[in-house]
Amino acid sequence: MTSFSALRALKSTFGAALAAGLLLTSTQALAHATPGVLRVSAIPDEAPTELQRKFKPLGQYLAKATGLKVEFTPVTDYAASVEGLVTNKLDMVWFGGFTFVQANVRSKGKVVPLVQRDIDEKFQSVFITSSPDIKTLADLKGKTLSFGSESSTSGHLMPRSYMLAAKVNADTDLARVAYSGAHDATVAAVAGGKVDAGALNISVWQKLVDAKKVDPAAVRVFHTTPTYFDYNWTVRSDMSPALKKKIAAAFLALDLNKPADKEILDLQKAAKFIPTKADNYKSIEGAARAAGLLK
Structure with a gap:
């Protein structure tokens, strides 16, 4: 039987695995910020090919909205998405509620959830x-x-x-x-x-x-199950306020009545995006602490 204590062990071995370079698929490529590039990733909750398919039109849309080249880098597991953002190897990540909490705790509040889908406030x-x-x-x-x-x-x-x-x-x-x-x-x-x-x-x-x-x-x-807050797009808090504003505005402007926007929203399984905040994930943090995953 797989014990829940394995999750606690996961936390203690997290750093060692990352140091061995096993988690990010392109660690060296992501080691330093690249001017003019928005480095994006997502938790691998579906097959990598599906994540790439879903992100492609959104990435093109964000590139136009921000004037930056948008690069999507898949990661091998959930822990890698957290590590990538908190160590400045990524600029923006599609997190689940728990991975956001992990990133927020590990970075001591140095990550910011910008937007979530309308369905994510009652997931x-x-x-x-x-x-x-x-x-x-x-x-x-x-x-x-x-x-x-x-x-x-x-x-x-x-x-x-x-x-x-x-x-x-x-x-x-x-x-x-x-x-x-x-x-x-x-x-x-x-x-x-x-x-x-x-x-x-x-x-x-x-x-x-x-x-x-x-x-x-x-x-x-x-x-x-009953409902809870879940997925969101999170960025580093040290991202320039102007860029954060552009990214959030781009998501909030997506409109189902516009064919190009509808394609993006349909792929994201959303009717629209809405603002979110760290406090929305307090209940998930509480559940994780009760389970011994956060201390």
Whole structure:
């Protein structure tokens, strides 16, 4: 069984892994700021090719809005996205709520969440299964379950928290816990019979259903969590106020009634972007501290 204590170990080994250069795919290329370039990345909650596809029109839009060359650099895991921003190897990152909290704590408040999608102020996770025996969270006892990444808000931290609220301890009540690394990989694990159930981001689940990449008659949602704040675009606090203002204004100006903007918003699964602030993520920070992930 994978213990939740492994997450605490992850924190202690974080620096060593980074020092070994295992986390950023292009560490040397990102080592110093490049004039005229906005260096962007995102937590790898989906396949790298999908992240690149989703970001391409947004990157082109931001380049026009800021007058900068926008470079998207994929990272190998969630920890790398945090490290990239707090060590000035990146300028802007698409974080989940938990990775924002990690970056905010590690940098001692030197990162700023600028905007989030309208859906991110009331985000949810879903639990899925292909087993007819699983109808509630209580039915997970004795079964196998896959979360996404260990640092995922919607694919691990919040689902685990809501399981505990339902008196289901993933470490002691389940037969086995696995970590798929990404939301789409969690769906594949459930659909392939590798685990009895999985927890993931509701937006990715709906996208896979809409694209007919999963059959909801074979793999079904049996529990949807309450809402919480989640994803946001975060920048370094030492970014020039003028550039921060341009970036935020560009996101807030996106309009579904404009075809080019609609393409961007559809790929981001958003109707619009709205301002956000660090205080919105206090409940996620509290959940992480209660789990022993932050001290």
